[in-house]
Amino acid sequence: MLTQxxxxxxxxxxxxxxxxxxxxLDxxxxxxxxxxxxxEDVELKGFxxxxxxxxxxxxxxxxxxGEEVVVPAHRKGSASLAKSLRKF
Known part of the structure; x- marks a missing residue:
């Protein structure tokens, strides 16, 4: 499903x-x-x-x-679905 x-x-x-x-939505x-x-974390229980x-x-x-490069330390975002939605 697209934004529109x-x-x-x-x-x-x-x-x-x-x-x-x-x-x-915005x-x-x-x-x-x-x-x-x-x-901060954002938790929408059940979602x-x-x-x-x-x-x-x-x-x-x-x-x-093939050159080695250094990837600096950083923060990474992630999203996890609620257990009830993982079956989809």
């Missing part, structure tokens, strides 16, 4: 306009991204959890020329 299809479905379910549904994304940027992990510095190999 999601917006249309939200508008249909709520009886609102597509413009309002898109604004709500606000949700902004809240989740903002929390992850601050290092999904968004978390960040610290990844240590490591060496990797450039596949084009």
């Amino acid at each position: 299809e999601t917006v249309s479905a939200i508008a249909e379910i709520t009886g609102g306009t597509k413009k309002d549904a898109k604004a709500h 606000a949700f994304k902004e809240v989740v991204v903002g929390a992850l940027e601050r290092g 999904v959890s968004f978390t960040t992990k610290e990844v240590a510095e490591r060496t990797a190999q450039n596949p084009q020329n």
Whole structure:
């Protein structure tokens, strides 16, 4: 399902306009991204959890020329579905 299809479905379910549904979806994304940027986790019980992990510095190999490169330490975001949704 693409963003526009999601917006249309939200508008249909709520009886609102597509413009309002898109604004709500954008606000949700902004809240989740903002929390992850601050290092906070977002958990919607029974649906999904968004978390960040610290990844240590490591060496990797450039596949084009075989040269070793250093990948700096960074944070990585991930999402996990609730157990009840994992069967899909």
